Amino acid sequence: MEEKEPKNIPEWKQRLNDFPDSPGVYIFKDRNGDVLYVGKAKNLRKRVSSYTRRQLADTKTAKMLERVNNVDFIVTASEKEALLLESNLIKKFRPKYNVILTDDKNYPCVRIDTSQPFPRLEIVRKIKNDGAIYFGPFPSVKAVRHTLRTVKRMFPLRQCKTRKLQQRSRPCLNFQIGRCLGPCAGQVQEDEYNKIVQEVILFLQGRTDLLQNQLEQKMKEAAEQLDFERAAVYRDRLTDVQKTLQTQRIVSTRFIDRDIICLYGENESWLVEILFVRQGALLDSRDYFFSNTWLTSSEIIETFITQYYQENKFIPDEILLSVLPDSIEYLTEWLSEKKGRKVVIRKPMKGEGRQLLNLGLDNARKHFQMRKSEKINHEEIKKQFQKILKLKSPPTHIACVDISHFHGKHTVGSLVVFREGVPFKEKYKRFRMMSDKPANDPAMIAELLERFLAHHREDAKMLDLLIIDGGKAQLNTAVKVLKKSGYPELPVISIAKGPDHWLTRDPGKTRDRIYLPNRKNPISFVSAPGLLLFVQQLRDEAHRFAISYQQKKFRKQLTASILDEIPGVGEKRKNELLKHFGSISKIANASLDDLLKVKNLPRNVAENIHEYFQNIRTDES
Numbered sequence: 001m002e003e004k005e006p007k008n009i010p011e012w013k014q015r016l017n018d019f020p021d022s023p024g025v026y027i028f029k030d031r032n033g034d035v036l037y038v039g040k041a042k043n044l045r046k047r048v049s050s051y052t053r054r055q056l057a058d059t060k061t062a063k064m065l066e067r068v069n070n071v072d073f074i075v076t077a078s079e080k081e082a083l084l085l086e087s088n089l090i091k092k093f094r095p096k097y098n099v100i101l102t103d104d105k106n107y108p109c110v111r112i113d114t115s116q117p118f119p120r121l122e123i124v125r126k127i128k129n130d131g132a133i134y135f136g137p138f139p140s141v142k143a144v145r146h147t148l149r150t151v152k153r154m155f156p157l158r159q160c161k162t163r164k165l166q167q168r169s170r171p172c173l174n175f176q177i178g179r180c181l182g183p184c185a186g187q188v189q190e191d192e193y194n195k196i197v198q199e200v201i202l203f204l205q206g207r208t209d210l211l212q213n214q215l216e217q218k219m220k221e222a223a224e225q226l227d228f229e230r231a232a233v234y235r236d237r238l239t240d241v242q243k244t245l246q247t248q249r250i251v252s253t254r255f256i257d258r259d260i261i262c263l264y265g266e267n268e269s270w271l272v273e274i275l276f277v278r279q280g281a282l283l284d285s286r287d288y289f290f291s292n293t294w295l296t297s298s299e300i301i302e303t304f305i306t307q308y309y310q311e312n313k314f315i316p317d318e319i320l321l322s323v324l325p326d327s328i329e330y331l332t333e334w335l336s337e338k339k340g341r342k343v344v345i346r347k348p349m350k351g352e353g354r355q356l357l358n359l360g361l362d363n364a365r366k367h368f369q370m371r372k373s374e375k376i377n378h379e380e381i382k383k384q385f386q387k388i389l390k391l392k393s394p395p396t397h398i399a400c401v402d403i404s405h406f407h408g409k410h411t412v413g414s415l416v417v418f419r420e421g422v423p424f425k426e427k428y429k430r431f432r433m434m435s436d437k438p439a440n441d442p443a444m445i446a447e448l449l450e451r452f453l454a455h456h457r458e459d460a461k462m463l464d465l466l467i468i469d470g471g472k473a474q475l476n477t478a479v480k481v482l483k484k485s486g487y488p489e490l491p492v493i494s495i496a497k498g499p500d501h502w503l504t505r506d507p508g509k510t511r512d513r514i515y516l517p518n519r520k521n522p523i524s525f526v527s528a529p530g531l532l533l534f535v536q537q538l539r540d541e542a543h544r545f546a547i548s549y550q551q552k553k554f555r556k557q558l559t560a561s562i563l564d565e566i567p568g569v570g571e572k573r574k575n576e577l578l579k580h581f582g583s584i585s586k587i588a589n590a591s592l593d594d595l596l597k598v599k600n601l602p603r604n605v606a607e608n609i610h611e612y613f614q615n616i617r618t619d620e621s
Contacts (some may be wrong), residue, residue, distance in 0.1 A: 012071040013052055019045035023082045024075040025089060028097075031069040035093035040082040044073050061294050064097045080330040087306040094462070099270075099290050099300060101307040107314070108144045110135040110204060118183040118193055120158050121148060121200070127314060135204040138276075143284050147204075154237055155200045156181050157193075167582055199237075212238060256280070257316035262360035263301055263323050264368045268292050271371060272304050273364035275356065277316075285363055289371040291420070298325045305331055315339040321347050322357055322364075377530075378421030384531045385465065388523070389516070391491055395464035396420060401478075402469040402542035403433070403444040404550050413448040414546035417463070418538055427459055430549045441470060442477040449478060453485040460487060468494040469539050475515050492517065495539050512536060563587070566612045568605035576600065577609075588613040 019026075024044045028037040041047030048071060051061070076082040090098050111124045113132040123144055127134050138144035152159060158180050160172065171187055174180035181188035181196070202211040215238040222231035260275040269291045276283045290300065302325035309315055315335050324347050325331065335343040348354045382394035398418050405411035413431040417424040431448050445468060453460050468478045475494035482490050494515045512532065513522035525532035563574045563584070580598045581587045587595075587609065595606035 010068065012068060015071070016045065016049050016052070019048055019073060020075055021045050022075045023077075023079045024073055025082055025085045027072040027074075027089065027093075028064070028068045028095075029070045029072065030067045033070075035089075035095045036064055036067055037095050037097040038086055038089045038093065040079070040086040042079055042082075044075070048073070078330075079327065080334055083302070083306055083327055083330055084310070084334065087303075087310050090303075090307065091310075094458075097294075099293050099295060099303045101288060101304060108138050108141050109314070110138075110144060110148065112197070112201070114194075114197060114201075117190055118158060119197060120160070121151065123148070133201060138283060151200055151203065152179060155196050155203070157196060157200060158183055160184065167579075256318060258318045258320060258356070259316045260320045260356045260360045261301065261304070261322070262357060262364045263297055264361065264364035265297065265300075266368070266372070268294060269368075269372060269375070270297075270300050271364050271368040272300070273360050273367060274308075275360050275363070277356070285360075287364070287367045287371075289368070289375075291375060297323045301325045302327050302331070309335060309338070315343055318344045318346070320353055320357055320360075321345060322361055323347070374421065381421065381531055381534050384528045388525070388528065388531070389465075389491060389493065391465070393464070395491075397424070397462050398465045398467065398538065399427075399463050400467040400469065400538040400542040401445065401448060402539070402546045403441055403448065404543065404546040405433075410550050411444065412546050412550045413444060414542050414549065415448065415452055416538070416542045416545050417459075418541075421534070423541060427462075428545060429456065429459075430545065442473045445470065445474050445477050446481050449481040450485065453481070453487060460490075463490060466490055466492040467535060467538055468492065469542060470494050471496040471513070472515050475517060479517050495535055496522075563609075566605075567608050568602070569609065573601065573605065 021043050023040075023042050025038060025040050026044055026048050027035055028039075030036055039047070051065060074085060076085055090100060094100055108123050108125055109127060111122050111132050111134050113119050113130070115131055123141070124134075138147065151157075156174075156179055159174055167184060167186075171182035171185040172180060175182040175185070175187065181193055183190075183193055199211060199214070202214070215234050219231050219234035219238065222228070222234060258277040260277065262273045262275075264271050264273070269289070270293060271290070272288045273285060274287070275285045288304070293300070295303065301321060301323045305319075305325070315338055319335075324345075328345055332343060332345050335345070346353070348357060379394075382396070385391060386394045396419060399415055400418075401413065401415050403411065403413050411433040413433055415429040415431075417427040419427075429452060431451060433444055433447060466478065466482075468474050471494060475492065478492050478494070482488060482492060496513045496515065512535075514525060514532075514535065515522050525535075563569050563577065569577070576598055577587055578584075581590060590610070592606060592610045595601065595609055596603060598606070
């Protein structure tokens, strides 16, 4: 009897024989052409064919395969190229069924340029090939600022903002309190200053034994020369270094940079814990939680390493892993090329390395339980959202919009995003409002949404719910903008403060009102207090983000130089003027001929400056 061909076989399954036996990347897409999943393969045909064996597919895989309408592939020259291409495509398309590392910002570093006279320490986020010395990266701004405070307390380097030293007639306050040697006022020779710079470099490199020996030797030499004041300086500096070392957690006798990456998971949820060890000291840790993923532990680690180190220019000397990925050979080769020297990736089974892994695994387990508990609570909130707002599905990505102004001035807007109940800060947006009607809140809402939807379309497509801080008027405006901009299906609500909001600052205890489109009266969240609290937290976070931007703008305006008011004088010319004259008062008293001696200052700008201060003197008289 002739066997009948199965009916309704998806087209992509019929094309499997067209796939090559080559390394590359495959891309699952739905009927709308949206990318569902990106994967890599040593053999494209074998790998994609494996998805047709349903008995091998778990629930999540089967659910994804039901949505697959087409599969594209890209052939690469090697498995290493496939690994990197996969990471780039995941970052570009952000597929629903991939593990996506959202924390893609550059971590802060400390920079010092010893080629400049009297160099200073500064915080930067990008490591450049400019000949300067970089330390880090540090896991957070808080960590790097703590380190700088420690260094500034012990070593009196200059702290002025400008990279190039500007001469002053009098040294700053830091000189008066012993926190600066006063190079701007000629209080220290360059060679003496550079000795302090070398001490700072030793400290930041973790070569503290050598630093302590040098300080002790200098203290003895000064005492032998009867220079007891200088000896006391070295004694105090040595004591400060020793006290600082006592507060650091030294976890390694090898003074190298290490990242310890550990994985812990249950069911379809995983947590990656990374410990940052710099020069033997444990600086900080960070964790990343992934839920509803069907990838193996090896694939999770591989994806994490590829995405994480592709975004971070700093690569440590050694990476310790609790799970070794199948592609360790290609990862090692890629990271070594990226760093410019050999990087070691290993899974230690004993000794100091194993102790570090155990520490990482212990942290991973604890943080996993915390995240899992948060996840369970938020799942209930998502279901309440879906039920009360009659949404098609539980919302995962929720945005909130806020407008803030100060007595009608310094008007700014913010848009914050929460993903799975936690801030998704990489997607936060802030806006300097252009409207000439600062008191017209609906107009501001319209401007913000129009700009966001026009310039951040991919971020807009990601949203499941939009919350507006405001009442019915603001909500109606948002509905019109969404419809006009091509997003009529995006659910939107608004939250307005209740009449009793001034009685308490405790979220959840005020009778805030929630408005829905096409409904006159607000709805009640009495039956879902946790949901109301979550909406209030979102609203408060949007307000906080807007206020922080507003304050930054306001401070900048308050501290702006009087020179900013003069036509033709920008930041660069302002610095040149201050460098040439040394102070605002000297610029104000300068003649036109004196002003024309300033490098690259056009005559018309010099005349503007001279006329400006002449007018001030005339007004004062």
